[in-house]
Amino acid sequence: MNPKDLDRFRKLLAEERKRVLEELDWVEKNYIGKSRKESGGEVSSYSVHPADGASDSMEKEKAYMIGASSGEVLEDIDEALANIDQGSYGKCGECGEDIPVARLEAVPYAKMCIKCKTKLENSEGATR
Ligand SMILES: [Zn+2]
Structure with a gap:
């Protein structure tokens, strides 16, 4: 991939990272933060705890789901950013x-080509 494209995807990933962090922050503030004190504003130490038998366990469950999937995306984004630095970005794992660039434009943190992804989803029943 040429340096110009890499730069573009680095920016896309940075934006996506910011969006996901905001989402996690929102979950933290609206649900999890209510029952747990958060020390700093740093989300890198973020961890989600399953509902612990409180009355609003449904809401907590929902927040946990959002938090968990956002956390996964965040990991993928960090991995993609590391791959850009290492020069292995854009290769199917x-x-x-x-x-294909078109796929990366839609999902800049994609780790697999469509073919492999589809194969994996078919075998695992994954939703993402
Ligand atoms: Zn592949």
Whole structure:
């Protein structure tokens, strides 16, 4: 991938990272933060605890789901950013082929090409 494209995706990933952090922050403030004191504003030490038998366990469950999936996306974004630095960004983790730019534009933190992703989803029943 040429440096110009890499730069573009680095920016896209940075924006996406910010959005996910805001989402996690929102979950923290609206649900989890109510029952747990948070020391700093740093989300890197973020951890989600499953509902612990409180009356609003449904809401907590929901917040946990959002938090968990956002946390996963955040990991993928960090991995993609590290890959950009290492020069391995945009390669399918399964077959090693280049992931099409169009796919990366839609999902800049994609780790697999469509073919491998579809294969994995079919075998695992994954939703993402
Ligand atoms: Zn592949």
